[in-house]
Amino acid sequence: MTDVAAAAGFPIDTLLPEILRQLAAHPRLVLEAPPGAGKTTQVPPALLGADWLGDRRILILEPRRIAARAAAGFMATRYGEPVGATVGYRIRFESRVSAATRIEVVTEGILTRLIQDDPELTGIGAILFDEFHERHLQGDLGLALALDAQANLRPDLRLVVMSATLDGERIARWLDAPRLTSAGRSYPVRLAHPPARAGEAYGEAGWPFQVRRAAQQALAESAGDVLVFLPGKREIDRIAQVLAADPDGLAGAETVPLHGELAVAAQQAALQPAAGGGRRVVLATNVAESSVTLPGIRAVVDCGLAREPRFDPNSGFTRLETVTIAQASADQRAGRAGRLGPGLCLRLWPESRRLEPARTPEIAQVELSGLALELAAWGSDALDWLDPPPTGALAQARDLLAALGALGADGHLAPLGRDLLRLGAHPRLGAAVLRAAPAARALACDLAALIEARNPLRGAAARGDDLRPRHAALAAWRSRDAAALRAAGADGAALAAIAQAAEAWRRRAGAPARAQVSEGAAATAAGDVLIHAFPDRIARQDPANPRRYQLANGRGARLHEDSALFGEPWLVVVDLRRDARDSLILAAAPFDPACLARDxxxxxxxxxxxxxxxxxxxxxxxxxxxxxxxxxxxxxxxxxxxxxxxxxxxxxxxxxxxxxxxxxxxxxxxxxxxxxxxxxxxxxxxxxxxxxxxxxxxxxxxxxxxxxxxxxxxxxxxxxxxxxxxxxxxxxxxxxxxxPATIRVPSGMERPITYAADAPPVLAVKLQELFGLAETPRVAGGRVPLLLHLLSPAGRPIQVTGDLKSFWERTYPDVRKELKGRYPKHPWPDDPWSAPPTHRAKPRGR
Structure with a gap:
C-alpha cells in the first residue's frame, strides 16, 4: 500500500491529530463537520496508522449507495489504486473488496448483517457512522448493536459518530464520548423566496413552471452550476421534461439528474464537472443534501420537500411520503451554494412558513417488524438507544412476526424468521415469497414487486380493487402485448421498473425466471400466495351483508359499490382505507380457503x-x-x-x-x-x-x-x-x-337527613317540632350544620335556613302571624324558645 498525503485544503486536516489523540484515549468519539470539510474521506486514511488499530479494518457506514461508491472511489484515487484494493465498498447486490482492503465503505443493511453474523467483529478495529444526522432506522440499529458489542465483547473497538448537522452535545452525553468540531469552508449565501403564481402549489399543474423560473433565475444571478432539490425521481423526470421544452431559458446549461435509481455510470457522471467548462442544472433528491459532493455549485433551488419513510397503516408497510423538510435540512441545502464563493439559494415556499427544527428519527415513525426481527436474532432488545423504539409499535411488530410464523410462542426466532433475515426483505413480503410453493415462487416475487411499487394502472383502472389485473398488466408488458396494455390503461415505464424489481426478487429467492401458474389455479393463485403476507387481513364475507367482510384481526372491511370482487366469499386484503367502523377495501385478491387449514x-x-x-x-x-x-x-x-x-x-x-x-x-x-x-x-x-x-x-x-x-x-x-x-x-x-340516617328532633320524632356530596345535608321538619331548640343541629362531628327546610303543619315549605337561632330572632314573628291565621288549631307561641315542641295540633277545648 502506498502512503497517501493528506489532501491539501481540507478544513478537517488541522483536526486530524486531535482525532487520533482522542481515539487513542477514548473508545468513542463524536465528530461534527460541515459538508466539504473532508470527514468522510480524510478521517479513515488518517486512522490506518494508529497503534490501537493494528492491521485491522475500518468500516465506514454510509446511508446511501451513491455516497458509498463515491467515497470509496475518491479514497482509492488518493492511493492511486482501483476500488477494491486498500479501499473498497459493499452495498446491496454489489461488492468491491479484497483481502487487501483496509477501509471498507458499507451501507446500513450490510453493517447490520456484519454485526449479526459476527458479534465480535473479528478483524474490525473501528466503525465510523457517517451522516448520522439522517437518523435512518438501520443506522440507529447498527450503532445500538455496535455499542452492545463494544460493551460486552470488544472494549477495544472504536466507534465514531460523524455528521454535518446533529445535536452533538446530546449525542456526546449519550455515548460518554469527547466531542470535536471542524470548521467548514463556506461563503455567505443570499436567501430569497420568489413568490409562486396561482396554481403553482406542489401537486398542481403549474408547479413545474415555478421550478423552471427559479432555475432560470438562479442561472442568471450566479456564475456556476445550479442544484435543484426535488422530492424524488418522478418530479426529477417531470422537471427535466419542462426544462427540455425551453432550452433557450437555460442559456446552454446541461440538465443532469441525480437520484438513487440511476445507473452507476450516470451517477458517477453527475458527480463530475461539466465537460468543456459548461454549466449544469443538477436535478437531485436529498441524496445531494449531505451524502455527496457536487463540483461547481454556486446556486441552489430548494422546493422544501423530500421523500421520507412513514408507516402507512392502510397497507401495513412503511411507504415513502412527500413531506416538508426540517430547518436543519434547509440550512444544509442552502450551504451547498456557498462552498466555492458567495452563493444564492432560492426557496420555493413562503418566507413566513416555519419549519420544524430537526428531522424526526425514522425509528419513531416507521413500521418496526424488520427491527423486531433483528432484535430477536440478536437475542436481546436491552440496547442503548439514542431514541428507543416506541413500545406500542414494537409490540405490534412482534405480533405481526408471530402471525407470519417468524417468531415462536416464546418470542425467539423460528426457522422462517432466520430465512427472512437472510432474504433481507420486509417480513410480510419475504414470508409470501419463502412460503410460496415452488411452482408459485416466481409469482410471489412478481406480487412482492407489485405491492412495493405504485399502482401501474392509470385512469379508471387504477381505482379497481382487484389486485389481479395489475399482475396481468405485468405479464402483458413482458410479452410486449401493446393492445392488452392499452386496454388495461397501464403505464409502461412503471411496469418496466416493477419487472426489474421482480427479477431482483427472483434472484434473491432462487425462483425461476417466469411465473408458473396452472390454468385451474389462476383465479386464486395470487391470493393463495398473499395470505402468507397478510394473515391478519384474511377476510370472510358477512353472510348477512355481502359487501361486508370480517378480517382475521377483528376489524371489519367493506367493498365499494363498483367492486370487481363482489361475491367473493374469501379475500386477502392488501390495501385499505381505514375508517372508524368498517374500512374500505382498496386492493385485495380471492383465495382458496382450503389453504387455511394447510398453511x-x-x-x-x-x-x-x-x-x-x-x-x-x-x-x-x-x-x-x-x-x-x-x-x-x-x-x-x-x-x-x-x-x-x-x-x-x-x-x-x-x-x-x-x-x-x-x-x-x-x-x-x-x-x-x-x-x-x-x-x-x-x-x-x-x-x-x-x-x-x-x-x-x-x-x-x-x-x-x-x-x-x-x-x-x-x-x-x-x-x-x-x-x-x-x-x-x-x-x-x-x-x-x-x-346518621335520621336525627331525633325536640318533638321526640326521628326525621331523615338527606345527604349529597356537593351540597349541605338537609333536614326537612315541621317548624313546631323544633320549639325550644336554639342551635342548628350538626353532623360530621359538629363540623357541618344541617340545612333546615322548615315546614308548615301541612308539610309545605315555609323557610330554608342554616341558622336556626337567627330564624327565631328575626323571621319567626312574621311567620307566626301568617301561620296562626292559616292554622288556628296549632300552637303558635310568642316565645318559641320555651314552648314545648309538638308534631300535633292543640288538644280539643284549648
Whole structure:
C-alpha cells in the first residue's frame, strides 16, 4: 500500500491529530463537520496508522449507495489504486473488496448483517457512522448493536459518530464520548423566496413552471452550476421534461439528474464537472443534501420537500411520503451554494412558513417488524438507544412476526424468521415469497414487486380493487402485448421498473425466471400466495351483508359499490382505507380457503363465548369455531353460573349503575358515604361514586350474583346488602355516628337527613317540632350544620335556613302571624324558645 498525503485544503486536516489523540484515549468519539470539510474521506486514511488499530479494518457506514461508491472511489484515487484494493465498498447486490482492503465503505443493511453474523467483529478495529444526522432506522440499529458489542465483547473497538448537522452535545452525553468540531469552508449565501403564481402549489399543474423560473433565475444571478432539490425521481423526470421544452431559458446549461435509481455510470457522471467548462442544472433528491459532493455549485433551488419513510397503516408497510423538510435540512441545502464563493439559494415556499427544527428519527415513525426481527436474532432488545423504539409499535411488530410464523410462542426466532433475515426483505413480503410453493415462487416475487411499487394502472383502472389485473398488466408488458396494455390503461415505464424489481426478487429467492401458474389455479393463485403476507387481513364475507367482510384481526372491511370482487366469499386484503367502523377495501385478491387449514392450522380454534343479549336482557352463551377473529360456526349452548357473572358485570358497566334496582335505602347509603368522604377524608371510607363502584363490581357485587341470569332478577334487598357489605363494623359505626340516617328532633320524632356530596345535608321538619331548640343541629362531628327546610303543619315549605337561632330572632314573628291565621288549631307561641315542641295540633277545648 502506498502512503497517501493528506489532501491539501481540507478544513478537517488541522483536526486530524486531535482525532487520533482522542481515539487513542477514548473508545468513542463524536465528530461534527460541515459538508466539504473532508470527514468522510480524510478521517479513515488518517486512522490506518494508529497503534490501537493494528492491521485491522475500518468500516465506514454510509446511508446511501451513491455516497458509498463515491467515497470509496475518491479514497482509492488518493492511493492511486482501483476500488477494491486498500479501499473498497459493499452495498446491496454489489461488492468491491479484497483481502487487501483496509477501509471498507458499507451501507446500513450490510453493517447490520456484519454485526449479526459476527458479534465480535473479528478483524474490525473501528466503525465510523457517517451522516448520522439522517437518523435512518438501520443506522440507529447498527450503532445500538455496535455499542452492545463494544460493551460486552470488544472494549477495544472504536466507534465514531460523524455528521454535518446533529445535536452533538446530546449525542456526546449519550455515548460518554469527547466531542470535536471542524470548521467548514463556506461563503455567505443570499436567501430569497420568489413568490409562486396561482396554481403553482406542489401537486398542481403549474408547479413545474415555478421550478423552471427559479432555475432560470438562479442561472442568471450566479456564475456556476445550479442544484435543484426535488422530492424524488418522478418530479426529477417531470422537471427535466419542462426544462427540455425551453432550452433557450437555460442559456446552454446541461440538465443532469441525480437520484438513487440511476445507473452507476450516470451517477458517477453527475458527480463530475461539466465537460468543456459548461454549466449544469443538477436535478437531485436529498441524496445531494449531505451524502455527496457536487463540483461547481454556486446556486441552489430548494422546493422544501423530500421523500421520507412513514408507516402507512392502510397497507401495513412503511411507504415513502412527500413531506416538508426540517430547518436543519434547509440550512444544509442552502450551504451547498456557498462552498466555492458567495452563493444564492432560492426557496420555493413562503418566507413566513416555519419549519420544524430537526428531522424526526425514522425509528419513531416507521413500521418496526424488520427491527423486531433483528432484535430477536440478536437475542436481546436491552440496547442503548439514542431514541428507543416506541413500545406500542414494537409490540405490534412482534405480533405481526408471530402471525407470519417468524417468531415462536416464546418470542425467539423460528426457522422462517432466520430465512427472512437472510432474504433481507420486509417480513410480510419475504414470508409470501419463502412460503410460496415452488411452482408459485416466481409469482410471489412478481406480487412482492407489485405491492412495493405504485399502482401501474392509470385512469379508471387504477381505482379497481382487484389486485389481479395489475399482475396481468405485468405479464402483458413482458410479452410486449401493446393492445392488452392499452386496454388495461397501464403505464409502461412503471411496469418496466416493477419487472426489474421482480427479477431482483427472483434472484434473491432462487425462483425461476417466469411465473408458473396452472390454468385451474389462476383465479386464486395470487391470493393463495398473499395470505402468507397478510394473515391478519384474511377476510370472510358477512353472510348477512355481502359487501361486508370480517378480517382475521377483528376489524371489519367493506367493498365499494363498483367492486370487481363482489361475491367473493374469501379475500386477502392488501390495501385499505381505514375508517372508524368498517374500512374500505382498496386492493385485495380471492383465495382458496382450503389453504387455511394447510398453511395456518394454528389459527383455528374452538371457544366458548358469553354475551349480554340486549333484546332479552339476559346472558347468552355460544360455542364458536373460529379462524383468528373470523367466526366460522356458532351454536347456542346453555349459560352456566360461571358464564353469567362476567356477562352481567359487563352489562352493568355498559349501561351504568342505573341499570341496577336501587332502593331508596341503598341510594341514601351511597349519598351518606360520599358526603362524609368529602367532609372527613381521613376516616378512610370506601369510594361509593359511580366510577369507583363500576371499577370494583367483581369485589362487591359479583359475590351476590350466583344463580342470576338477568339484571331484573337482582333484588333491591340483595343490592342493598351488597353495597352495605363494603363497610366493616367499625366503618358502619363511624358512618352512623358522623352521618346518621335520621336525627331525633325536640318533638321526640326521628326525621331523615338527606345527604349529597356537593351540597349541605338537609333536614326537612315541621317548624313546631323544633320549639325550644336554639342551635342548628350538626353532623360530621359538629363540623357541618344541617340545612333546615322548615315546614308548615301541612308539610309545605315555609323557610330554608342554616341558622336556626337567627330564624327565631328575626323571621319567626312574621311567620307566626301568617301561620296562626292559616292554622288556628296549632300552637303558635310568642316565645318559641320555651314552648314545648309538638308534631300535633292543640288538644280539643284549648
Amino acid at each position: 395456518f392450522p394454528q389459527a383455528f380454534g374452538q371457544r366458548r363465548v358469553v354475551e349480554w343479549n340486549e333484546a332479552t336482557a339476559a346472558v347468552a352463551a355460544f360455542e364458536e369455531r373460529h379462524f383468528g377473529a373470523i367466526v366460522l360456526e356458532r351454536r347456542s349452548v346453555p349459560a352456566t353460573a360461571a358464564d353469567s357473572v362476567p356477562a352481567l358485570l359487563a352489562a352493568v358497566r355498559a349501561r351504568g349503575l342505573d341499570a341496577l334496582p336501587w332502593s331508596a335505602t341503598a341510594q341514601a347509603l351511597r349519598a351518606r358515604v360520599e358526603a362524609l368522604r368529602a367532609w372527613r377524608p381521613e376516616l378512610g371510607l370506601p369510594d361509593f361514586s359511580e366510577p369507583a363502584l363500576l371499577a370494583t363490581l367483581e369485589t362487591w357485587l359479583a359475590p351476590y350474583l350466583t344463580g342470576v341470569r338477568r339484571l331484573d332478577a337482582i333484588g333491591a334487598a340483595t343490592l342493598s346488602e351488597a353495597l352495605a357489605g363494603r363497610l366493616d363494623h367499625r366503618l358502619r359505626q363511624t358512618l352512623d355516628a358522623e352521618a
